[in-house]
Amino acid sequence: MPSSPLSFVEALDTLDRPDLVGYFNSERTYDTAYPMLENWFMAAPARSVFMMHWFHTFSAMLMPDGRSDIDHVVKGVTIPALLQGFSHAPQYFACHAAAQWVMRQHGGRLALIPAELDAFLEPHSRGWDSERVCNWLCDASADGKRPLARPLTKLISLLWRPLEERLQRGDFHRESILGELGSASHA
Numbered sequence: 312m313p314s315s316p317l318s319f320v321e322a323l324d325t326l327d328r329p330d331l332v333g334y335f336n337s338e339r340t341y342d343t344a345y346p347m348l349e350n351w352f353m354a355a356p357a358r359s360v361f362m363m364h365w366f367h368t369f370s371a372m373l374m375p376d377g378r379s380d381i382d383h384v385v386k387g388v389t390i391p392a393l394l395q396g397f398s399h400a401p402q403y404f405a406c407h408a409a410a411q412w413v414m415r416q417h418g419g420r421l422a423l424i425p426a427e428l429d430a431f432l433e434p435h436s437r438g439w440d441s442e443r444v445c446n447w448l449c450d451a452s453a454d455g456k457r458p459l460a461r462p463l464t465k466l467i468s469l470l471w472r473p474l475e476e477r478l479q480r481g482d483f484h485r486e487s488i489l490g491e492l493g494s495a496s497h498a
Contacts, residue, residue: 320354329422330361334465337425341395348410349426351465361419369409381405385412430465441473448474449483449490 320332332354335346355362371384381390381401385408390401393411397404413419427435437443444466466474477483483490 328356329420330359331355331419332422333424334426334430335423336431337427339395339397342392345411345414346421346423347395347397347407348421348423349465350406350410352430352463361413361417361421364413364417364419365410368412369406372405372409381408384409388412388415426465430463433464434466434470439467439469441470444470445474445477447488449477449487451484451486451490 331348334349334352336349337346339347341347353362368384372381374380381393385393388411390408393408394401394404395407395411397407401408414421424430433447434444437447478489483493485491
C-alpha cells in the first residue's frame with residue numbers, strides 16, 4: 312500500500328501506541344519535560360485518557376461569554392509557566408495551557424513531532440515572512456515546475472491575509488503549489 316501524506320500517524324501509532332500523536336512547538340517550549348503542544352493537528356485513539364483530561368480541563372476554562380478563565384482551573388502552577396512563550400495572549404492560548412496542565416498533573420504517552428522540522432518547516436525556513444511564503448506557494452520554480460512541498464504545511468495567522476489577497480487577485484502560477492491544488496479541484 313503506498314504511503315499517504317498522513318501515514319506517519321499510523322507509523323507512530325503502531326510503534327508506540329500513544330495517547331496522542333501530534334506536533335509541538337520547539338521554539339516555544341521552555342521546559343522540555345512539558346513540550347508546548349500544537350492544537351491544530353491531533354490524532355488519538357478512541358477514549359484516549361490524555362485527550363479526555365485535556366478536553367475536560369479546557370472545557371472547564373471556558374466561560375459563557377466565550378472567554379477563558381485559566382486561573383480558576385489551574386492551581387500551583389503559574390500561568391506563564393503553562394503558557395511558556397505564549398503568555399502575551401492567555402485567553403487565546405487557553406487550550407495550550409490546558410494541555411500543559413494535563414501533562415503536569417496526569418502525564419501521558421505522547422508521540423510528538425517538532426513542528427519546525429515538519430509542518431512549520433517551509434514557513435519557518437522563510438523566517439515566517441509573508442512575501443517569501445506566498446512566493447513559495449504561488450510561484451513556479453525557475454524551471455517552471457511546482458516547488459516541492461511537505462505533505463502537511465501549517466500556516467499561521469500573519470500569513471493568511473497576504474495569501475488570501477494574492478489568491479483573490481489571481482496572482483499565482485498554474486504550476487505552483489496552490490495553482491496545482493486549484494486546478495485539481497476544477498478538473
